[in-house]
Amino acid sequence: MLTALADTPRHGYAIIQEVLAISDGHSRLSTGTLYTALDRLLQQGLVRIESEEVVSGRLRRTFALTDQGQDALAQEAKRLRAAATEAERRLGAFRPRSQGATS
Amino acid sequence: MNDVTTGHDAPRAARLLIGLYPARYRSSHGDDIHATFAEATEGRTRSAVLREYRDLATHALRLRLRIGPTDPAGRVLAGAAPVALALAAGCALYLLLPGLRELVHRIRYPYPNLGLGHAVLAAVLQLARTAPWLLALGIAVTGRWRAARIAGVAAALLSAGVQALSGLYPYSAGQLAGMALVGALVLLAPAGLVDVTRRGRWEMAGLALAVALPVIAADRYTAQYLPLPMLGLLPIWLGTVTAPALLGRLAGRRRDPLRAVGVGLGTLPWLMPMTAVAAFDPPARLRPLLEYAGACVAPLGVALAVAGAVQFARWVRATDRSDLA
Numbered sequence: 001m002l003t004a005l006a007d008t009p010r011h012g013y014a015i016i017q018e019v020l021a022i023s024d025g026h027s028r029l030s031t032g033t034l035y036t037a038l039d040r041l042l043q044q045g046l047v048r049i050e051s052e053e054v055v056s057g058r059l060r061r062t063f064a065l066t067d068q069g070q071d072a073l074a075q076e077a078k079r080l081r082a083a084a085t086e087a088e089r090r091l092g093a094f095r096p097r098s099q100g101a102t103s
Numbered sequence: 104m105n106d107v108t109t110g111h112d113a114p115r116a117a118r119l120l121i122g123l124y125p126a127r128y129r130s131s132h133g134d135d136i137h138a139t140f141a142e143a144t145e146g147r148t149r150s151a152v153l154r155e156y157r158d159l160a161t162h163a164l165r166l167r168l169r170i171g172p173t174d175p176a177g178r179v180l181a182g183a184a185p186v187a188l189a190l191a192a193g194c195a196l197y198l199l200l201p202g203l204r205e206l207v208h209r210i211r212y213p214y215p216n217l218g219l220g221h222a223v224l225a226a227v228l229q230l231a232r233t234a235p236w237l238l239a240l241g242i243a244v245t246g247r248w249r250a251a252r253i254a255g256v257a258a259a260l261l262s263a264g265v266q267a268l269s270g271l272y273p274y275s276a277g278q279l280a281g282m283a284l285v286g287a288l289v290l291l292a293p294a295g296l297v298d299v300t301r302r303g304r305w306e307m308a309g310l311a312l313a314v315a316l317p318v319i320a321a322d323r324y325t326a327q328y329l330p331l332p333m334l335g336l337l338p339i340w341l342g343t344v345t346a347p348a349l350l351g352r353l354a355g356r357r358r359d360p361l362r363a364v365g366v367g368l369g370t371l372p373w374l375m376p377m378t379a380v381a382a383f384d385p386p387a388r389l390r391p392l393l394e395y396a397g398a399c400v401a402p403l404g405v406a407l408a409v410a411g412a413v414q415f416a417r418w419v420r421a422t423d424r425s426d427l428a
Contacts, residue, residue: 011135011138011139012136012138012139013138013139013142016139016143030143030154030158030159031136031139031140031143031155031158031159031162032155032159032160032161032162032163033158034139035132035136035139035162036162036165036172036293036295037295039171039172039173040173043173058134058135058137058138059134059135060135060138061132061135
């Protein structure tokens with residue numbers, strides 16, 4: 001969800017769509033799950049309410065990352081990049097033993 | 104039959120579901136949730152819309168019951184659920200593993216007077232009250248808590264059902280209530296807060312094995328030297344293996360008192376039989392029962408005391424350092 005908000009503020013349904021796109025169609029948040037996560041991220045100070053507008057007579061909110069949320073996402077991205085680099089290095093070092101080889 | 108929603112019914116249903124939210128949350132977020140729900144259900148299949156209804160109702164009820172991920176009670180439940188599940192799976196392993204060979208033997212060579220049907224029924228009942236717990240723990244250890252939650256609730260229902268078949272005298276009614284409590288803890292814990300990091304998953308597996316393996320070994324090799332039958336000692340042992348987890352929550356670098364309360368709560372289901380006996384069929388002399396209850400909670404009390412001492416030592420060290428500075 002933090003990644004979905006990294007480039008621009010989004011409203012609830014746009015976050016659902018963005019998470020679906022980022023996960024290549026694997027993760028589809030339901031409305032209940034989305035707001036459960038948003039409650040927590042708002043409380044942790046990682047996400048803030050960017051703006052409120054009235055659309056068709058209803059209040060609609062747009063959410064954005066806070067500075068703390070950007071830092072948390074940057075740290076997580078760094079950790080994942082390090083893990084991926086290490087995985088690639090180990091895969092590169094792996095040489096399957098050829099059939100019939102003796103040791 | 105049209106299996107896709109038109110988008111007209113969904114907002115009306117959403118309005119009803121949004122009525123489940125606490126008034127303050129509804130006035131603050133209701134419109135936004137309603138708009139998102141309407142868009143998220145537009146053109147979706149009926150089953151997908153039903154899942155949306157379920158998740159929205161779950162979110163609303165969690166907030167109403169104050170057991171959401173941002174509520175203290177939610178953190179307590181998130182601490183309790185994996186402990187309760189691991190202890191239940193450990194007990195199930197203890198009940199299943201030593202008797203497995205006998206169950207298979209009895210099916211191959213049934214008692215002549217009871218027949219094969221009885222042997223098969225006994226095996227099915229034994230598997231029904233134990234195997235689902237192991238399955239639920241296995242799923243939890245792979246990190247899929249939502250699936251583990253469903254398996255855990257099914258395991259609780261099956262165990263309670265099998266327990267009910269054996270009759271409801273106070274002790275077994277207490278066991279049934281204990282199983283129901285494990286199911287409730289697993290069901291109500293906010294999935295996003297349950298620790299399914301590698302450490303959390305190792306802790307669950309470790310707790311279950313720490314419950315089962317020593318008890319199986321003790322039952323097999325030292326049963327005649329034990330002061331009580333192994334089933335009677337089990338609640339004391341459960342408290343003992345849980346104590347390090349409690350200590351970790353209270354004395355670790357990332358101290359978490361709410362999750363520590365949850366760890367204590369996770370052991371409560373195994374005190375239910377004793378509580379039921381005390382409430383509905385109290386023995387003539389209460390002292391042995393109180394001593395037994397004390398033995399059950401003593402390991403957790405020791406963990407509390409050690410955690411207090413560790414915290415005090417840290418505080419003294421920090422005070423000394425600031426004085427020197």
